Amino acid sequence: MSDAYPLLRLQPGKDRRLRDGYPWAFANELVIDQAARAIPPGAPVRLADARGHAFAVAGFNVHSLIAARVLARDPQQPIDRAFLAARIAEAQGWRERLVGGSHYRLIHAEADGLPGLVVDRYGDVLVVQANTATADRLLPDVVGALQERLQPRAIVGRNDSGVRHQEGLPTEVTLLAGEAPGRVAIEENGLTYLADPMGGQKTGWFFDLREARALVARHARPGMRMLDLYCHTGAFALLAARAGAQVLAVDRSKPALELAEAAAAAAGLATACRFERRDAAEALERLDKAGERFDIVVADPPAFAKSRKDLAPALAAHRRLAEAAARRVAAGGLLFIACCAHHVPAAEFLAASATGIASARRDSRLIFSGTAGPDHPVHPLLPESAYLKWHLFALA
Secondary structure, rough: OOOOEEEEOOOOOOOOHHHHOOOOOEEEHHHOOHHHHHOOOOEEEEEEEEOEEEEEEEEEOOOOOOOEEEEOOOOOOOOOHHHHHHHHHHHHHHHHHOOOEEEEEEEHHHHHHHOOOEEEEEEOEEEEEEEHHHHHHHHHHHHHHHHHHHOOEEEEOOOOHHHHHHHHOOEEEEEOOOOOOOOOOEEOOOOEEEEOOOOOOOOOOOHHHHHHHHHHHHHHOOOOOEEEEOOOOEEEEHHHHHHHOEEEEEEHHHHEEEEEHHHHOOOOOOOEEEEEEEEHHHHHHHHHHHHHOOOEEEEEEOOOOOOHHHHHHHHHHHHHHHHHHHHHHEEEEEEEEEEOOOOOOOHHHHHHHHHHHHHHHEEEEEEEEEOHHHHHHOOOOOOHHHOOOEEEEEEO
């Protein structure tokens, strides 16, 4: 039982928020004495109020600002393979209910009760990110539980995220089980794409915009032109091309474009998609000089804000992108624009996008807004887990 776990007390009055469901305790809310400093990074502890009454089990890392992350509300819950297997089974059940198939985000960290752990499922290939000391410490049992439940042919560890540095962890890409998978097929919205789990960006694919891509494609028609900025491996581009649009897809990553081109060829869409290796700003400038317009413009950039101090320049970057992209939208066309930085508040992102469009001297109406799909659940008390926001504008 978890009685063997060290007891870690909170400062007086600091337990109420956690008792009400908040999943994090910050270092300045805890009693960090000599005994606490001796606890190995990532080890389970029993969280207790100032009087010593335990009320939860958490993963603890004295070296992190977010020093404790709740794993279970039962202070007697052992954190073992059986516990992990139960959480994985619950998460898989929801994905099968809400998404279906075998291509989705299986584990989404705190929202699935496994802080710092991300698992993407690409059929029989799994990609795991352990972004906290606790997730890293539990990784052998996570791999074992995943093998027992899903029998994957490969499990890839993409532990190369910069957030691991904040936890005192090294960054690395490793094969955790099976054989190196090479390129893998991704099934989404009735199309087959390609991803590189060991060499691609993050886990190799972004499931979070599945519904947004389908929405944009529903507006594509034969004869329409679409510009897809930051196209990555072609998720927006191919789906719109299947609907009949002629697509110019732009990205600066040669490996990503090679995957997109291969997927387009395999789907019989090579003539409908033109892929261009170029920075998005350069592409917009070139298209502006040429006076080219598109019926649909998609702008899905990487995160402009890596920390809170980046908020002001990030908002300025979003305004500039919205303005430049809006100039390329034909009258009566659509502009899709997204932000994947949780440091950028949703209201401020919308304002930046709208003012950018207005700066292009375009009238617009917001016809749809959204967040990540259902396989990226949000912890209701943790705004940081609601990182993605996107808007679809109709421009006059």
